[in-house]
Amino acid sequence: MSFDADVIVVGGGLAGLSAGIVSNREGLSTLVLERGEYSGSKNVSGGRMYVHALKKLVDIQDAPLERPIVRETYLFRCGSKEVTFSFYDPDSRNSYSVLRAKFDPWLAKKAEEEGVLISYETLVYDAVREGGGVTLRTNRGDLRAKLVIEADGVTAGVSRYLGVRRLDPDFLMLGVKEVVRPEVLPEEGEAKVLVGFLNGLLGGGFVYVNKDTLSIGATVKVSSLQKEKVLAREITEDLREKMGIKGEVLEYSAHLIPYYGFDNLPPLYAPNLLVTGDAAGLLINDGFVIRGMDLAIGSGMVAGQAAKKVLESGDATKTQVYEEMLKESFVMKDMMTARRAFQLMNSERLFKTYPDLLCRVMSRMFTVEGERRRLMDVVREELAGYNLTLSQVLRDLIKVM
Numbered sequence: 001m002s003f004d005a006d007v008i009v010v011g012g013g014l015a016g017l018s019a020g021i022v023s024n025r026e027g028l029s030t031l032v033l034e035r036g037e038y039s040g041s042k043n044v045s046g047g048r049m050y051v052h053a054l055k056k057l058v059d060i061q062d063a064p065l066e067r068p069i070v071r072e073t074y075l076f077r078c079g080s081k082e083v084t085f086s087f088y089d090p091d092s093r094n095s096y097s098v099l100r101a102k103f104d105p106w107l108a109k110k111a112e113e114e115g116v117l118i119s120y121e122t123l124v125y126d127a128v129r130e131g132g133g134v135t136l137r138t139n140r141g142d143l144r145a146k147l148v149i150e151a152d153g154v155t156a157g158v159s160r161y162l163g164v165r166r167l168d169p170d171f172l173m174l175g176v177k178e179v180v181r182p183e184v185l186p187e188e189g190e191a192k193v194l195v196g197f198l199n200g201l202l203g204g205g206f207v208y209v210n211k212d213t214l215s216i217g218a219t220v221k222v223s224s225l226q227k228e229k230v231l232a233r234e235i236t237e238d239l240r241e242k243m244g245i246k247g248e249v250l251e252y253s254a255h256l257i258p259y260y261g262f263d264n265l266p267p268l269y270a271p272n273l274l275v276t277g278d279a280a281g282l283l284i285n286d287g288f289v290i291r292g293m294d295l296a297i298g299s300g301m302v303a304g305q306a307a308k309k310v311l312e313s314g315d316a317t318k319t320q321v322y323e324e325m326l327k328e329s330f331v332m333k334d335m336m337t338a339r340r341a342f343q344l345m346n347s348e349r350l351f352k353t354y355p356d357l358l359c360r361v362m363s364r365m366f367t368v369e370g371e372r373r374r375l376m377d378v379v380r381e382e383l384a385g386y387n388l389t390l391s392q393v394l395r396d397l398i399k400v401m
């Protein structure tokens with residue numbers, strides 16, 4: 001059987017472009033298929049990228065990064081009360097706000113300059129294993145490769161077409177985001193994490209400061225959205241109001257986010273298939289950081305290297321080496337580190353009980369009405385009101401540490 005390429009990458013987002021670049025550098029004939037008119041046209045992201053993986057992939061000097069994030073702010077809300085923590089490091093260049101509609105085309109151009117072939121407006125709608133490889137059915141006709149690198153995002157079409165897995169709504173969150181041109185723009189890059197702002201929905205909010213705009217949005221458990229019967233569009237409107245952000249809404253988007261955690265990850269490989277990025281469920285939300293973009297780039301890079309090893313072995317069905325290599329990389333190591341935080345992120349305590357508790361304790365700390373209680377006694381009393389003990393809270397704290 002003749003093949004159109006050694007490796008076909010399905011999806012021209014961060015994972016797919018990274019895989020394409022590395023696979024091409026490894027000397028494999030590589031084709032990237034992207035359903036959008038251009039890379040980035042279908043991508044949604046709240047937009048804060050940790051750039052360590054990107055720096056290993058390409059020179060980032062001319063990358064269209066928005067602003068370095070130099071201020072990290074946590075806001076906990078309960079009713080009209082608010083608790084804020086902030087950390088400022090003017091020299092931090094570890095993460096940047098990004099707008100994917102600008103960023104992905106830049107990375108795609110880098111890939112093309114290196115000779116990676118990207119076929120746009122090419123939608124894969126089915127896949128079958130045959131003749132020792134995979135045939136992908138696309139709107140432009142069938143394409144065959146010995147090995148497919150799947151980078152088609154959270155709905156993982158290729159894995160499903162090949163019967164490797166099914167989609168489980170229990171492991172999905174909905175991300176909603178607006179890009180707003182505010183009347184007043186902060187002067188420096190900032191990431192705000194908002195806890196307790198979503199009217200009882202299980203999830204958290206965020207605000208990132210870009211060059212000329214703000215990205216404001218939330219990630220919410222799909223089941224919680226169904227239970228509370230809230231329209232996704234209303235979440236960002238409400239957030240904007242609560243944060244007092246006034247300005248022109250330039251863009252609104254909603255997208256699913258994989259939320260599997262290390263212990264529930266879907267298959268990362270199958271015969272003739274390596275799965276990367278969101279398609280592989282690689283996302284970390286440990287309460288301090290949301291990371292999908294650097295894991296997409298990292299897993300894509302490892303897949304490109306693994307593709308070389310698989311094809312050198314002469315048997316494209318033997319793809320386990322990819323998982324072994326991924327385990328050695330920061331991607332799986334960090335997924336593993338965040339495994340316990342994942343349990344906490346799934347609990348109602350984090351989004352409802354703790355913000356309330358924090359506000360009540362802070363409120364009593366700053367109130368003087370005659371006899372004053374010791375802080376520890378206040379904490380114990382308030383915990384009792386929620387049927388919680390100090391050791392339970394400490395156990396939760398340890399999960400995110």
Ligand SMILES: Cc1cc2nc3c(=O)[nH]c(=O)nc-3n(C[C@H](O)[C@H](O)[C@H](O)COP(=O)(O)OP(=O)(O)OC[C@H]3O[C@@H](n4cnc5c(N)ncnc54)[C@H](O)[C@@H]3O)c2cc1C
Nearest residue numbers: 011013014015035045046048124153175277278292293296
């Ligand atoms: C609201 C929101 C906020 C987020 N905030 C952050 C954040 O602050 N920091 C962070 O690191 N991560 C964040 N993430 C997660 C991050 O966006 C993803 O983890 C990352 O984009 C995954 O990259 P990917 O390449 O795997 O998938 P995607 O970016 O989804 O790319 C998949 C690509 O495949 C293409 N494609 C899909 N199906 C097909 C098909 N059948 N045929 C051909 N092409 C196809 C798509 O058009 C797309 O270009 C956020 C996500 C959302 C939704």
